[in-house]
Amino acid sequence: MTRVLIIDGHPDASSARFVHALANAYADAAQGRHEVRRLDLASLDFPILRRRSDWQDGPAPPAIVSAQEAIRWADHIVILFPLWLGDMPALLKAFFEQVARPGFAFRYGKGLPEKLLKGRSARIVVTMGMPGLFYRFVYRAHSLKSLKRNILQFVGISPVRISVVGAVEGDAKRRSAWLERMKALGRRAA
Numbered sequence: 726m727t728r729v730l731i732i733d734g735h736p737d738a739s740s741a742r743f744v745h746a747l748a749n750a751y752a753d754a755a756q757g758r759h760e761v762r763r764l765d766l767a768s769l770d771f772p773i774l775r776r777r778s779d780w781q782d783g784p785a786p787p788a789i790v791s792a793q794e795a796i797r798w799a800d801h802i803v804i805l806f807p808l809w810l811g812d813m814p815a816l817l818k819a820f821f822e823q824v825a826r827p828g829f830a831f832r833y834g835k836g837l838p839e840k841l842l843k844g845r846s847a848r849i850v851v852t853m854g855m856p857g858l859f860y861r862f863v864y865r866a867h868s869l870k871s872l873k874r875n876i877l878q879f880v881g882i883s884p885v886r887i888s889v890v891g892a893v894e895g896d897a898k899r900r901s902a903w904l905e906r907m908k909a910l911g912r913r914a915a
Contacts, residue, residue, distance in 0.1 A: 726734065726758070726759050726760055727760070727800045727801050728759070728760045728762075728798055728799050728800045728831070729755050729759045729760065729761050729762070729799065729800070729801050729802075729803065729911075729914050730761075730762050730763070730764065730796060730798070730799035730801070730802045730803070731748050731751060731752050731762070731763045731764070731803045731805070732763075732764045732766065732802065732803065732804045732816065732820075733745060733748040733763065733764065733765045733766060733767070733805055733898055734766050734804055734805055734806030734817035734820070735766070735767060735805070735806060735848070736766060736814045736815075736816040736817070736861055737767060737808055737815070738767035738768060742807070743807075743852055743890075743893050743900065744805045744850075744852055746809055746900075746904060747772075747850055747852070747890070747896070747903065747907045748763070748765075748803075748805050748907075750905075750907040750908050750911065751803055751805075751907040751908070751910060752911065753908070753911065754907070754909070754910075754911030754912045755907035755911035755912065755914060757769035758824045758912055758914070759911075759913065759914045761898050762795050762798065762799070764792055764795060766816055766817060766820055767816075767865070767882030768811060769788045769792070769820070769824075770786075770788055771786045771788045771820070771823055772786065773819040773822070774819070774822050774823060778882065778887070780822065780823075780826060780827075781827055783824065785826060785829075786823070788853060789823045789824055789885060791825075792820070792823075792824055792867070793824055793829050795872035796824065796845075797829075797842075799893065800844070800845060800846070800904065800914075801843060801845065801847065801848070801901065801914050801915075802845060802846070802847045802848075802882065803847070803848045803850065803886070803910075804817075804847060804848070804849050804850070804872075805849075805850040805851075805852075806851060806852075807851070807852045808851050808853035808860070810866055811864065811867070812868040812871075813851075813869060813872065815816075821872075821876050824854050825863075825876060825879075825880055826840075829841065830842055830880040831879065831881075839890035840879070840880055840882060841880065842880040842881040842882050843882075843883075844881070845881070845882045846882065846883065846884050846885070846886075846912065846915050847877050847882050847883075847884075847885045847886070848885070848886045848887070848888065848915065849869060849873065849877075849885065849886070849887045849888070850887075850888045850890065850907070851868075851887070851888070851889055852890040852891075852893045853889070853890070853891055853892075853893065854891075854892065854893060854894055855891060855892070856891040856892050857889035857890065857891025857892070858891070858896065859891070860889060860891060861889060866887075867887065869887055869889070873885045873887070879884045885901050886915070888906070888910075890903050
């Protein structure tokens, strides 16, 4: 059994958000086949970081300590979020800044930092109003590359796979097909 952590990164708790439906589909299919835990960012309470000293030396808030424990526990991490202004929502970025602290996610040393979260894989699932191919080829999926390379792989999480769910305001058939894809991924913990 794979230990799967699902991070629902939509800042709006409304059940009408498609990101939540995708997270639920993945979780429901993974249950029973894998161990599953979930973090819903809309319900977490933590401040944004304003100073390097808070990030480097300050204590992590309780919600972040719990999130770090869940990440340490996980073999596979699924991160879902909507694309807002070409990037992840600010709350999700603030979450990664809080979580990826020195001593937890990486350790300074001589030369390159030591990656402390090796042995974990990830899947990023991003939703957007524009067609997914347009985002990939015109905008070059820059925000996904940044999350993959500058955050996840920087701390040792690899491989990182990506699912781009474009045109989410499209027809119900397309949304249903994506829910089925998430179920298939959940069954395989992929």
